[in-house]
Amino acid sequence: MKINASVSIERWPVAGAFIISRGAKTHVDVVQCELTDGHFTGRAEATPIYYEGESAEKCAEQILQFVAEHPDLDRAIVLQNKPRGAARNALDCALWDLECRKTDKPLWQLAGLPEPAPLTTAFTISLGEPAIMEAEARKAAAKGHGLLKLKLSGQDDHARVAAVHRGAPAARLIVDANESWNDLDIAAEAARLAQYAVELIEQPVSAGRDHLLSGVRSPVPLCADESCHTSADVERIAPFYDAVNIKLDKAGGLTEAMAIAHAAQAADLKIMVGCMLSTSLGIKPAYALAQLAQWVDLDGPLLLARDRPDGFQFDSGIISPAG
Incomplete structure (x- = not known):
């Protein structure tokens, strides 16, 4: 038709x-x-x-x-x-x-995914001076966010993570290095951050330079983001990472995103489902896939000044469908 x-x-x-x-x-x-x-x-x-x-x-x-x-x-x-x-x-x-x-029929049923349940989503703390990030973390914790994701730059990262931990000492932390640790001792850097409840480090090195992680013994799991776009990438990056961040825009749709998730499971990699800045319409299919994930980062709508009227509900760091 x-x-x-x-x-x-x-x-x-x-x-x-x-x-x-x-x-x-x-x-x-x-x-x-x-x-x-x-x-x-x-x-x-x-x-x-x-x-x-x-x-x-x-x-x-x-x-x-x-x-x-x-x-x-x-x-x-x-x-x-x-x-x-x-x-x-x-x-x-x-x-x-x-x-x-x-x-x-609902999406989860058609796609063969688990029936959706409310999920804990990370809330992003933007890159900034440590004092600013500490203040933002304190505000986020006061709103009930128990999982925070920090944007890092490869410079003064320890000070930033320590500041966020001071602002939200009970929060679980994910850090996103955004490919900025190429010239750092990654195992030592991870060890410094482990004391602050950091439980995942995203993309420490530049995409295409994943070999820099060969032999690295990190006390914190490492997660591929820019290094993994499709299911064909999983076998290549699996020796260097413990997890993969799946984003639908990056993968090119839910169909390929599910293929990445199944390939990751077969390779014994854990799964994170993330998103770009977007409204609730953009993360609707990602929410269905996120039922397979160990970490969820679907705060795109929360980072906007407003969302669509029929958007997801966010309550104390929990995401669930409207109504």
């Missing part, structure tokens, strides 16, 4: 500023994709991966062009003919949503 597409680009303001080692963001542009067969409509949202050269305009154009070239669209066609990235994520997830509406 012929599929028609419509896309729109939406700009959502960030609450304050979202700061990582690559820079600060005060807003995020997302692409909303709707696919219809004339009777039912599936809807999805994707966030362009700016550090890979994507933009909302490019993604919107790619979606419309792809649907025009493949009128008998289905997920297999998308997976086989569209490179990974935000445009494919929007197409894949909109097709999943379309199938949900056509069959009147």
